[in-house]
Amino acid sequence: MNEMRAALYDRYGPPEVLYEGRVPVPVRKRGEVLVRVHAASVNGGEPYGRAGRVPLVTGRRFPKRTGIDFAGEIAEVDAAVSGLREGDRVWGALPRRFGSAAEYVAVHPRQVSLAPENLTFEQAASLPVGGTTSITALRVKARLKPGERLLVRGAGGGVGSVAVQLGKALGAHVTALAGPKSLDFVKDLGADEAIGHTTTRLSDLGTFDVVMDTVGTGHRSLRRLLAPGGRMVAIAFDVHHIPASVGYILVSAAHGPRRVRFFSGNPQRELFAELTRYVESGAIRHVVDTVHPLAGIAAAHRALEAGGVRGKHIIRIV
Structure with a gap:
């Protein structure tokens, strides 16, 4: 071999x-x-x-x-x-x-x-990647609490689809922002609301305690959706405007009541084991x-x- x-x-x-x-x-x-x-x-x-x-x-x-x-x-x-x-x-x-x-x-x-x-x-x-990223974003970084309002942008993708499920498992009210063909899919995953990103303006969505962005663009607009004390977790940045995108995240992570958190995943055994427990319990599929x-x-x-x-x-x- x-x-x-x-x-x-x-x-x-x-x-x-x-x-x-x-x-x-x-x-x-x-x-x-x-x-x-x-x-x-x-x-x-x-x-x-x-x-x-x-x-x-x-x-x-x-x-x-x-x-x-x-x-x-x-x-x-x-x-x-x-x-x-x-x-x-x-x-x-x-x-x-x-x-x-x-x-x-x-x-x-x-x-x-x-x-x-x-x-x-x-x-x-x-x-593995979507699950451990979602656990780190929602439980570790955002410290999502039962009863809070969560917006998942890119909810139909590999990370967003797990974040919707984990948000429900953690007791949040979950709004899923996804493409029109994925709305039934994210509702079936447990989203309380499924909204098409092509037909709804971000400014019309209301406010949220936690925003999880898997797309990487429009961080300023998303940050405006945070309620006082709200937290936004960005797992992607705009590859066409890397310096500006990363710079904005770094500044907003350090200043202001509505903070943006960004992290680069390197999951290890404990996170994979936690994900295994969620899957075997039926909370995540x-x-x-x-x-x-x-x-x-x-x-x-x-x-x-x-x-x-x-x-x-x-x-x-x-």
Whole structure:
């Protein structure tokens, strides 16, 4: 076992630059586990990286990989690792790098936890990034309380669809802002109100205790929707105006009663384990839009960029 299949691209560009190729199987280091990946998902930031919109982050060396989160089973465990065994069903995410759309990943055990028993691998792969991001945004950063009003912008996507469910689990009144084709979908996830972003002005939405933005634009307008003492959590920024977008978030995070919080996720074992508990209790369910084979990685990126996504596009590896 010297090589494995993986999603690759040799230059920045449109989805068509992606292909299924072969790379060396990662060598498990001391203290790591080797995971045989059954399924991965396509996350919102990956098309920006592939298109070359953030070259300072992605760099100039090719070929490049794609994929952040994964679901699979432990193939090898270092003798120094406790709590995990070969054959365990796990899910997790790579720490600040791409490459999970492949047959194997080598990770530190803090980057994985046991996956929910009530999900298939493909269903499980739809949740690690969206689930842990939502937990961090709503429970940790915003400290969402029962009875508060929550607005989720981009509620039909991979993160927003989980945030709607988690908001309800935390006892909030949830308003979901989504595309017109996703309104029934987010209502079915538990949203108290589902509003089309193409037919309603932000200024007509009222006020909220917490706003969670998964889109990355219009932060000034969204901040005006906060009630006194309100909190806004932004998990994305405008890639076309990065300095202005990031600068505004930093200033508003430090000044004023209506603060914007931004964070870059690097979830670890405790968060994945918490997400597992939410899923096994039925509070959060999987959010699969479409399952693609590894050879269909370009089609998955193309579909995500076309919009109208309901949940996650999943890449079947095994």
